[in-house]
Amino acid sequence: MQNLKSSKSTLTLTFAPCDGQVERVITVTSKKPIKAAKRPVNLDLGTIKQPLPALVSITHRVTGVMLFIGLIFALWAFDVSLSSQQGFDSVRHALEHNFFAKLVAWGLLSALAWHFVAGIRHLAMDLHYADDREGGMRTSKIVVVVSAVLIVLAGVWVW
Amino acid sequence: MVTMITNLGRSGLSDWLVQRISAVVLALYTLFLVAYVLFHPGLDYLTWSALFESTAMRIFTLAALLSIAAHAWIGLWTIFTDYVKCTRLRLVLQVVVVLALFTFVIWSVQVLWGA
Numbered sequence: 001m002q003n004l005k006s007s008k009s010t011l012t013l014t015f016a017p018c019d020g021q022v023e024r025v026i027t028v029t030s031k032k033p034i035k036a037a038k039r040p041v042n043l044d045l046g047t048i049k050q051p052l053p054a055l056v057s058i059t060h061r062v063t064g065v066m067l068f069i070g071l072i073f074a075l076w077a078f079d080v081s082l083s084s085q086q087g088f089d090s091v092r093h094a095l096e097h098n099f100f101a102k103l104v105a106w107g108l109l110s111a112l113a114w115h116f117v118a119g120i121r122h123l124a125m126d127l128h129y130a131d132d133r134e135g136g137m138r139t140s141k142i143v144v145v146v147s148a149v150l151i152v153l154a155g156v157w158v159w
Numbered sequence: 160m161v162t163m164i165t166n167l168g169r170s171g172l173s174d175w176l177v178q179r180i181s182a183v184v185l186a187l188y189t190l191f192l193v194a195y196v197l198f199h200p201g202l203d204y205l206t207w208s209a210l211f212e213s214t215a216m217r218i219f220t221l222a223a224l225l226s227i228a229a230h231a232w233i234g235l236w237t238i239f240t241d242y243v244k245c246t247r248l249r250l251v252l253q254v255v256v257v258l259a260l261f262t263f264v265i266w267s268v269q270v271l272w273g274a
Contacts, residue, residue, distance in 0.1 A: 064234045068256075071227070071263060079270045081204075082211060088204035116189060119182055126179065157197075 052140040060118040063111040070108040095158075106158045113150035117143050165253045167232045178233045181226035188223035217271055224267045228260040 042048065050058070080087040094101040121139050125131040130139045168174045199206065210216055235256050243249040 061234075061238055064231075065238065068231050068235060071231075075263060075267055075270070079266070082208055082270055085204045088207060092202075112189065116186060119186070123179060123182065 051137070052144070053136045056118055056121070056140040056143050060115060060122070063115040063118075066111040067108070067115060070104070070111065073104050074108060102158050106155055109154035109158065110151040113154060114143075114147040117147045117150065165250065166236050167229055174233045174236075177229050181230040181233075184222050184226040185230060188219060188226075191219070211271060220271055221268070224264055224271075228264050231260055232257065 077091050081091040082088075095105060121130075121143050124139070125136075130136065163169060163171075166174050168177055195210070196202065211220065236253060239249050239252050239256075243252060
């Protein structure tokens with residue numbers, strides 16, 4: 001959003017989505033006077049101090065993307081492991097001896113652990129459990145601790 | 160009402176519900192599979208392939224695969240619409256994701272039934 005103008009009864013918002021696109025102008029009209037925001041509005045996420053629940057939320061998104069990308073490795077291992085006795089042995093051998101395979105497995109299990117625990121928190125909040133500010137902070141800490149334990153356990157399992 | 164054309168269910172409420180149902184399916188499948196592998200330390204090929212030959216496991220696995228496709232579609236749609244402001248780039252990313260998920264479903268069905 002680049003421009004914000006206000007008069008007694010109309011509010012005009014100008015959007016310029018990206019280069020080469022036509023600007024879109026939205027005009028809102030009202031019978032009552034509309035007050036434009038006079039305070040400075042900062043939407044640059046990089047300059048805002050993120051509280052723990054925000055970090056847990058963004059990490060849930062990041063691990064989600066990691067799982068989507070990692071899906072190719074999981075499906076490939078699944079395919080080879082079910083293809084034949086030799087295929088199964090090669091997957092087993094890679095997971096027992098290949099450092100890169102272990103690293104990918106641990107990375108995927110870690111992302112899965114975090115996404116799982118943070119996802120349970122979202123489902124709990126949908127049921128109105130701990131969906132206030134204090135509850136959100138408390139459950140964020142639980143997510144960090146439980147995920148960290150699971151990530152360490154996953155590492156022990158893989159190595 | 161703004162009608163979306165790139166989200167899964169064409170309605171935010173539908174997407175919201177599908178995202179949660181698929182999450183529960185995937186959570187149950189994850190717990191099952193991790194527990195299965197943990198309790199079979201010396202897992203061999205015959206036990207492993209027999210597991211995926213049973214009808215119950217094929218139904219459970221297919222439910223999980225379709226849940227992954229729906230869950231990833233909705234999740235990545237949410238991320239792209241939040242962070243990618245350029246419409247053309249966002250559309251390209253969304254089409255790539257949907258094609259990747261389509262390929263994933265076909266490939267995994269082939270693995271599940273072709274073994």
